[in-house]
Amino acid sequence: MKPDYYRxxxxxxxxxxxxxxxxxxxxxxxxHPDRNFGDELAEEKFKLxxxxxxxxxxxxKRSDYDVFLNRQxxxxxxxxxxxxxxxxxxxxRDEMLRDFYEGFYFRQDVPKNRGKKGQxxxxxLKVSFxxxxxxxxxxxxxxxLGACQQCRGTGIRAGSKTVICQQCRGRGQVNDRRGAQQQxxxxxxxxKTATALCPRCTGKGTAWSERPIQxxxxxxxxxxxxxxxxxxxxxxxxxxxxxxxxxxxxxxKHPFFERDGLDIICAVPLSFYxxxxxxxxxxxxxxxxxxxxxSKGLQNGAEIRVQGGGAVSEAHNRHGDMVYRFHIEMxxxxxxxxxxxxxxxxxxxxxxxxxxxxxxxxKLLKHG
Numbered sequence: 001m002k003p004d005y006y007r008x009x010x011x012x013x014x015x016x017x018x019x020x021x022x023x024x025x026x027x028x029x030x031x032h033p034d035r036n037f038g039d040e041l042a043e044e045k046f047k048l049x050x051x052x053x054x055x056x057x058x059x060x061k062r063s064d065y066d067v068f069l070n071r072q073x074x075x076x077x078x079x080x081x082x083x084x085x086x087x088x089x090x091x092x093r094d095e096m097l098r099d100f101y102e103g104f105y106f107r108q109d110v111p112k113n114r115g116k117k118g119q120x121x122x123x124x125l126k127v128s129f130x131x132x133x134x135x136x137x138x139x140x141x142x143x144x145l146g147a148c149q150q151c152r153g154t155g156i157r158a159g160s161k162t163v164i165c166q167q168c169r170g171r172g173q174v175n176d177r178r179g180a181q182q183q184x185x186x187x188x189x190x191x192k193t194a195t196a197l198c199p200r201c202t203g204k205g206t207a208w209s210e211r212p213i214q215x216x217x218x219x220x221x222x223x224x225x226x227x228x229x230x231x232x233x234x235x236x237x238x239x240x241x242x243x244x245x246x247x248x249x250x251x252x253k254h255p256f257f258e259r260d261g262l263d264i265i266c267a268v269p270l271s272f273y274x275x276x277x278x279x280x281x282x283x284x285x286x287x288x289x290x291x292x293x294x295s296k297g298l299q300n301g302a303e304i305r306v307q308g309g310g311a312v313s314e315a316h317n318r319h320g321d322m323v324y325r326f327h328i329e330m331x332x333x334x335x336x337x338x339x340x341x342x343x344x345x346x347x348x349x350x351x352x353x354x355x356x357x358x359x360x361x362x363k364l365l366k367h368g
Contacts, residue, residue: 005052005065013066017057024053043119115240121233122246127217129254130286133264133311135219141210142232142245148207151198155205160196215247219312220262225249256284262320264310267327270298275328283324285309292324300328 006013009023027049029035036042056062125140147153156162164170168184172191176182183189197203215227226246233243251259258265268283278296282289292304303325310320334342 003048003052004069005056008048008052009056013069017059020053020057024049024057028053115236115238117240118234118236118243120243120246122248124250125227125247126250126252127221128252129257131217132221132249132251133219133259133286135312135314136217137214138217139212139214140247141212142229143208143210144232145206145234146209148198148201148205149209150200150207151205153205155198155201155203156194157196157198160194162192162194165191165193217249219314221249221251222259223249223251257286259311260323262311262313262318263323264320265323265325268324270294270326270328272328272330275299275326285322294326298326298328300326302326 006015009020009027011020011023015023028046031042031046031049033043033046036046054061055065121143123140123142125138127138128136130136131138148155151157165172165184165187167186168174168191170191172184172187172189173181174184184191187193194203198205201207213229213232215229217227221227226248229245229247231242232245235242256266264286266284268281270281274281274294275298276296278294278298280291280293282291286309292306294304303323306322306324308319309322312319331338
């Protein structure tokens with residue numbers, strides 16, 4: 001059976017769309033997870049409020065839902081006027097089948113309530129480019145709900161006194177409307193109350209703290225990868241297992257490097273003179289700075305690949321390469337002396353540029 005979404009939002013069935021929207025916003029703000037961190041009951045209420053508004057907040061779905069409610073009410077009235085079955089044994093069909101199969105095909109000593117797993121926690125972690133490529137370690141602080149350190153779990157403010165509970169008069173139990181005894185809501189069955197509650201935990205005895213743990217960053221991770229620490233989330237209910245702690249990796253950008261799978265690309269600027277003369281140039285590496293040799297007359301866009309100098313894949317036991325891609329930067333301004341030397345160099349018959357221009361001039365004269 002569906003819940004009564006009007007009752008969930010606390011509005012009348014004849015309420016206007018504006019009234020429904022106003023009630024939804026108020027409840028959604030009250031039960032939002034950001035305001036009730038770690039409160040699973042508030043999270044379930046928040047989901048139910050959103051579910052209710054998705055139905056009766058939509059004109060078309062609300063009309064269909066009203067038809068469903070009318071049918072449900074008619075069915076309820078019919079059941080009230082229908083006499084019960086004559087046999088002494090009655091059980092809803094789904095429950096009868098469930099008990100039947102559990103009795104014959106499953107262990108009978110397995111409890112029906114297996115408990116609910118605790119909520120998973122999540123935190124983003126910034127990882128350096130080098131640690132993401134080669135692996136490393138990081139310290140993170142995981143939040144956990146434990147005994148309040150200020151009151152040592154008592155919920156009582158230091159220096160305050162405990163007095164007899166005025167509601168149950170020290171018995172720890174009170175009578176409900178039917179006369180049955182239940183736990184006193186004021187003292188929670190203790191029979192005593194404190195004159196002042198702990199300011200940190202407001203009398204709950206538990207408070208949020210953080211514990212530092214070391215985690216291993218596997219080599220080759222990229223942005224969006226998730227690292228899981230099992231059993232470090234919120235505690236489960238009714239004996240359920242604790243949730244997990246999820247760490248979402250965000251790799252920091254590097255001033256020189258870019259990833260291409262396991263290969264790392266590094267753009268290296270060169271002057272015109274360095275490219276022509278060749279020699280050794282200093283380039284960055286994942287571990288410090290190194291020197292590599294470039295040949296004379298290096299062309300723009302040329303690449304030098306260093307085998308095994310890239311990122312590491314732990315799963316495939318493979319190393320990527322470091323690829324240095326060279327960009328020749330032409331000078332925007334040159335001195336008079338440089339102009340004179342360049343003109344002299346261009347006029348030399350043995351110069352490559354001279355030979356290229358001569359060949360071009362001959363073709364131009366031939367086809368001109």
